[in-house]
C-alpha cells in the first residue's frame with residue numbers, strides 16, 4: 001500500500017506535462033490499486049488457509065505417524081512371534097538332528113558286518129559275500 005501511495009503522489013506532483021502517460025499509469029495504478037486490497041485480503045485468506053492446512057498437515061502427519069507406529073508395532077509383534085516360532089522350530093530341528101545323529105551312530109556300529117568288515121545293512125549271518133563264497137559256507141554256519 002505504501003508503494004502505491006508514494007507512486008500516486010509522485011505522478012500527481014512531478015509530471016503534469018505527461019498527463020496522458022500519468023493517466024495511463026494512474027489507470028494502471030487504479031486497477032493495481034483496486035487489486036492490492038483484494039490481493040491483501042486474498043493473501044490474508046490464503047495465509048489463514050495456509051496456516052489451517054499446515055495445522056491439518058501437522059495433525060494428519062501425526063495421525064499417520066501414530067498409525068505407522070502402531071502398524072510397525074503390530075508388525076514387530078508378529079515378527080517377534082514369528083521369530084519365537086522360528087526359534088522353536090530351530091530347536092526342534094536341532095533336537096531332531098540330534099536324535100538322528102544318535103540313532104544313526106548305533107545303526108552304523110550295529111551294521112558292521114563280521115565277514116566283509118564293512119559298515120553295511122547286513123550282518124555276519126546274512127552277508128551276501130559269505131553266501132556267494134563256497135559251499136563251505138554251510139559248514140561255517142553249522143559251526
Ligand SMILES: [Zn+2]
Pocket residue numbers: 113114115116117118120122123124127128129130
Ligand atoms: Zn558282509
